[in-house]
Each structure stands twice: as C-alpha cells, then as structure tokens.
Amino acid sequence: MLNLFDNFDQASFDLLRSQRSAQIKIPTVVINDDGFLPTEVESPIKFFGQYNKNRSPLYFDQIPVPKYWRILSTASQGEIYDLDQKKANIFYHSTDNSRQVKEVRWLDRYGKINWVDHYNCNGYHFATTFYENGQPTWRKYYDKHQEVFLTWNLRVGGLFLTEDGQKRYFTSWIEFVKYYLMSRHFKLDHVFYNTLNQGLNVTMALPDNGTDTLFWHEPLTGDELPGNMQFLMEHSTRTKHIIFQRYADWQRMKSVLTDNEYVDFSYLGTIYPHPRGNQLRPEALIFTNSDEIVELTTLVKQLPQVKFHIAAVTEMSEKLLSYQQYSNVELYPNVSRQRVKQLITDCDIYLDINRQNEILDAVRGAFEQNMLILGFDETLHEAQFVAPQNVFKVTEAKQMGERILNALLKPALMKELIDTQRKLASEVSVQDYRNQIGALKHD
Numbered sequence: 001m002l003n004l005f006d007n008f009d010q011a012s013f014d015l016l017r018s019q020r021s022a023q024i025k026i027p028t029v030v031i032n033d034d035g036f037l038p039t040e041v042e043s044p045i046k047f048f049g050q051y052n053k054n055r056s057p058l059y060f061d062q063i064p065v066p067k068y069w070r071i072l073s074t075a076s077q078g079e080i081y082d083l084d085q086k087k088a089n090i091f092y093h094s095t096d097n098s099r100q101v102k103e104v105r106w107l108d109r110y111g112k113i114n115w116v117d118h119y120n121c122n123g124y125h126f127a128t129t130f131y132e133n134g135q136p137t138w139r140k141y142y143d144k145h146q147e148v149f150l151t152w153n154l155r156v157g158g159l160f161l162t163e164d165g166q167k168r169y170f171t172s173w174i175e176f177v178k179y180y181l182m183s184r185h186f187k188l189d190h191v192f193y194n195t196l197n198q199g200l201n202v203t204m205a206l207p208d209n210g211t212d213t214l215f216w217h218e219p220l221t222g223d224e225l226p227g228n229m230q231f232l233m234e235h236s237t238r239t240k241h242i243i244f245q246r247y248a249d250w251q252r253m254k255s256v257l258t259d260n261e262y263v264d265f266s267y268l269g270t271i272y273p274h275p276r277g278n279q280l281r282p283e284a285l286i287f288t289n290s291d292e293i294v295e296l297t298t299l300v301k302q303l304p305q306v307k308f309h310i311a312a313v314t315e316m317s318e319k320l321l322s323y324q325q326y327s328n329v330e331l332y333p334n335v336s337r338q339r340v341k342q343l344i345t346d347c348d349i350y351l352d353i354n355r356q357n358e359i360l361d362a363v364r365g366a367f368e369q370n371m372l373i374l375g376f377d378e379t380l381h382e383a384q385f386v387a388p389q390n391v392f393k394v395t396e397a398k399q400m401g402e403r404i405l406n407a408l409l410k411p412a413l414m415k416e417l418i419d420t421q422r423k424l425a426s427e428v429s430v431q432d433y434r435n436q437i438g439a440l441k442h443d
Contacts, residue, residue, distance in 0.1 A: 001190045002181075003028040006198045008037050010364075011217040011245075015194060016041070018271040022433040027186060031177055031198050035102060035120030035127075036093050044180040045126065048150065048163070049143045055122040057100035060090055062123075073099060075313040075334075076289070080104070086111070093121075095289075095359045096337060097313040129154075150176075174201045181206075190440070191238070196228035203238050213241040213440055215268075220249045223256070233260050241440055243268045246384075247426040268436045269426030278348050278370045278418055280408050282306045285347035285371070287340075287362040289313070291320040292355035294376055295397035299351070300326050302401040306408075308351075309343055311335040313359060344369055349404060352386065353379050367425060370418055372407055374400055387420040 003019075005012040008030045016028055033043035039053060060073045063080070070081045071090075075097040078090030091103040104117045112134055118127040125146065130138045141150040151160045152173070159176050161168045170176040181188065181202075188206055193199030194215040203212050214232070225233075232239050242265050244250040250267040257265040284306050286293060293310070300308055300323070310323070311332035323329045332339060340360060350366030352358075352375030363382035366373050374390040375381075376397075383391070392400045407414045 001026040002186050002188060002192070004191050004193045004199050004202060005030050006195045007032050008034070008041060011194055014270045015192075015215055015217075015245075017273075018433060019437070021271040021273070022430050022437065024434070024437055026192075029181070029186070031173075031202070033120075035118055037121070042184075044177055045141055045150075047180060047184065048161070049124070049126060049141065051120065051122045051124050051126070051144045053122060055124070057093065057121050058119050058123040060092070060099045060101055063090065063101060063104060075099070085109070095313065096340075097334075098337075174198065174205055177202050178205045196226055200228060200232075200239070206238065208238065210238045211240045212238040213243060214239055215243050215245055217245040219246060220253065223253070225253075232263055234262070236262050239263060241266070243436075245269055245426060247423065266436065268433065269428040271430055271433055272368055272422070272425065272427050274368060274370055276345070276369060278372060278414055280411060280414055281346070281348045282408055283347040284308050284349040284351055284404070285343055285362075285366070286310045286351050286354060287312070287358075287360050288320075288354040288356070289359045290354065290356035291317040293320075294353045294355055294379055294394055295400075296323070296353065298397040299353075299401050299404075300329055302398060303404060304328055306349070306404065309347060311340065311343060347371060349374070349408075351375065352381055354381075355379050358382070367421060372404070372414060372417055373421060374403065376400075385421060385425050387417050387424060389420070390417060 003016065003026060005028070019026070028041045030037055030041055030043045033045040037043060037046065060078045061071055063071060065071060065080055069087065072079045072081065073090065076095060077092060079086055080088040080090065086107060088104050088106045090101060091105070093100045093102045101119045106114045106117070108114045113131045115131060116129040117125055118129070120126045124144060125142060127139055127141045129136050136154045139152045139154055140148050143149045149162050157172045159170045159173065161170065161176065170179065189210050191203050191210065191212040192215060193203060193212065194217060229242065232242065240263055242263050244253070244265065244267045247267065247269055254265070282305055286308065288310065289312060306328060308329045309332065310320070310329065313335060316331060316333040321331065324331060344365055348371055350363065350371040350373045352363050352373060355378070358381035363373060363385050367385040373386045375386055376394050377391055378394055380386060380391065390403060407417055
C-alpha cells in the first residue's frame with residue numbers, strides 16, 4: 001500500500017494524520033516537493049537529492065548576497081537591496097515569524113522575475129526556476145553537493161535525470177514519478193490518492209494488477225461530479241473505491257451515487273486531535289496581521305465580562321494600540337510562539353473577525369482546541385470549522401455578542417455548538433476510520 005499525494009497541502013496532511021491516529025502506517029510519497037515535507041514523507045526530489053536531514057532551514061540573514069547589499073525583513077517576507085535598487089523578494093515557509101527561507105525571487109532592473117531560488121527545510125538550495133518574459137521556462141534540481149541531477153523543460157514537459165553517471169530522458173513528470181516509484185520498489189498493490197490530477201495520472205500509468213482508492217476532499221459545486229470522476233465510473237481502471245471526505249457533500253450526493261459497475265462510493269471524514277474540551281472561560285482570542293478587526297469596539301463594549309486577547313506577529317498600528325484603554329482588552333504585538341501556545345490553551349472563544357489574511361492557521365487551531373468559533377460572513381477564513389448559526393452579518397455584531405454570552409452561561413448550548421462544528425468539519429472516530437480502511441484493505 002502507498003499514499004500518493006500531488007502536494008503536501010492541508011488535505012494531504014489531514015489524511016496522513018488521520019491514518020497515524022488510527023495506527024495505520026503506510027509509506028507516503030508526495031509528487032511535488034516544495035522543500036518542506038515532513039521527515040517521514042518521501043518524494044522523488046528527496047530520493048535523488050540525498051539531502052542531509054540534520055541541517056537546519058536557512059534563516060533570512062543567511063542568504064548569500066554580495067558585500068554591502070542589504071537584506072530587510074518583516075515577519076511575513078523580506079527584500080534584498082543593492083543601494084536603492086530592489087534585487088529580490090524573500091518568501092518564508094510560514095507566518096509564525098520564524099523567517100525560514102522558502103524562495104528568493106530575483107528581479108531584473110524592471111522589477112520582473114529573472115529566476116527563483118528554492119530552499120528546503122534542511123537549508124539546501126535545492127532548485128532554481130528560470131524565467132523568460134515573465135514565464136517559467138526551465139527548472140534545475142540540485143543534490144546535496146549542489147550538482148544538477150534533474151533538468152525540467154517547463155515549456156514542453158521533458159526531463160533529463162542524471163543517475164549514476166547516466167542520463168535518462170522522460171517525456172513528462174508523470175513518467176519520471178513512475179520511474180521513481182519502480183526504483184524505490186514500493187508495494188503498489190493499493191494506492192491511496194487524493195486528487196483527480198497527477199495522482200490519478202500516475203495510477204493510470206502503473207501496471208493493471210492493483211486496486212486503488214480516491215479520497216475526494218474538494219468541495220462539489222452543484223450536482224455535477226468532476227469529469228475525471230465520471231470517467232472512473234464509466235471505465236475499468238485500477239481505481240475501485242471513491243471515498244467522499246466532506247460530510248455535507250456526501251449527504252447531498254449519496255442518493256444519486258447508486259451501485260456502479262466499476263467503483264463503489266462511501267464516506268470517511270477526518271480524525272482531528274482535541275487535546276482539551278471547552279471550559280466555558282470568558283476568554284476570547286483574535287489573531288491578526290492588520291488593524292481591520294470588524295466591529296471590535298462593539299463587542300468589547302457589549303461584553304465587559306469577556307477578556308479579549310488580540311495577538312499579532314508584527315508591530316501593531318496606533319489604531320489597534322488604542323484598545324489598551326479598555327480594561328477587558330489585552331494586546332500582544334510581536335507575539336512569541338510560546339505566548340501563542342499559551343493563548344490557545346487559555347482561551348475558549350475564537351473570533352474570526354479579521355478582514356485581512358489569516359495567520360498561524362488560527363481557525364483550525366481554535367477548532368482543534370474545541371474553542372467556540374464565531375465570525376462574520378465577510379471575514380471567515382475557514383468556513384468548514386464554523387457552525388452556520390455562529391456566522392453573522394456585519395450588521396449583527398450585537399447578536400454575535402449575545403450568542404457568546406448565552407454559550408458561556410449555558411453548557412448545553414456550548415456543547416451543541418461545538419458538536420455542530422465537529423460535524424461540519426467531517427470529523428469521524430478512530431474506530432470508524434479503522435473499520436473503513438480495513439474494509440478497503442481486505443476487499
């Protein structure tokens with residue numbers, strides 16, 4: 001058995017973590033390595049690059065630059081200058097102010113991208129993407145000795161792999177991945193994949209003597225199934241099972257997904273960790289990267305009995321700092337990671353009311369801590385973790401305040417709202433997970 005993911009995105013992380021929680025341990029391969037894969041997750045680039053896993057990520061001020069050039073940085077990104085000429089933009093792996101370098105995008109004198117240097121979690125410059133007229137044209141991958149082992153023509157798709165002094169040519173990335181899987185001698189009798197893109201294409205290229213499962217996590221729009229899923233229903237392929245991972249979509253579609261000649265359909269959600277329950281403490285948390293916190297004044301004044309903890313990984317504006325005048329507001333500019341962990345532990349309400357980008361995976365973190373999550377329809381960042389009755393219009397700030405107060409005073413209501421959050425997030429038990437996967441393994 002093998003997990004085969006296009007990317008190690010949130011859906012792939014959830015699927016792998018659910019398997020681990022259910023004590024199901026199978027190898028995991030990611031097709032597109034961004035350089036920051038977990039240690040236990042494999043990829044073709046990791047395999048051929050042979051990087052030293054004991055090295056640390058590259059910190060922003062460790063980027064090699066000519067003498068007298070300046071590196072400027074905020075919590076979210078950095079810039080490189082030669083006097084007043086911007087030479088590059090720096091992008092980090094995360095928004096937690098760790099400033100671990102993921103990409104350096106080098107610019108020409110007109111401010112257009114010339115090339116991009118990619119760095120991995122071990123601090124290696126592992127790839128460079130070259131641009132022409134604003135479009136990526138070539139990518140070169142480097143091993144631990146900074147020797148090129150893979151060259152990819154991004155325009156036509158062909159690749160050259162240097163292995164043991166020999167050059168191999170592949171017509172596509174899919175063909176290259178197939179070669180890697182065969183070289184690693186993975187057991188390919190049953191592949192778990194979670195997209196109808198590269199994962200599906202790789203399984204289609206494998207020998208026919210296998211039984212595969214698609215874990216479908218993307219939201220459905222309307223009542224039409226994706227074209228590639230319909231293809232699987234109409235043709236005999238290695239894919240014999242399609243598992244819906246979104247409860248709402250499964251409830252809506254299961255009546256029309258009757259017995260099919262080639263695939264069977266079922267539902268299996270996600271196992272989430274919940275280190276604690278909600279303790280009904282009047283402590284509300286907001287993580288923000290801006291001062292655009294919708295109706296904050298209204299809520300602060302309406303709920304004097306609630307302590308509002310507002311944290312940012314950067315400095316705070318004068319507008320936000322002015323909330324120090326309220327005795328029930330505590331501000332945390334340039335918040336440390338240790339303080340973030342403490343706030344997540346100490347608060348039982350999360351307000352998703354920041355109009356700008358989410359930071360620190362705040363909503364998901366709040367959900368896993370069984371916080372009551374509320375937000376406005378204009379500010380929601382992760383709607384799947386918020387009960388519909390806790391989503392308000394901007395004009396309904398007072399109703400939001402009333403909901404918070406009622407939930408704190410009524411344990412039964414708080415439990416009902418938390419249970420709704422978990423159901424909406426497609427949460428399942430460890431035992432249900434084991435039973436479903438076990439049925440797939442032995443059919």
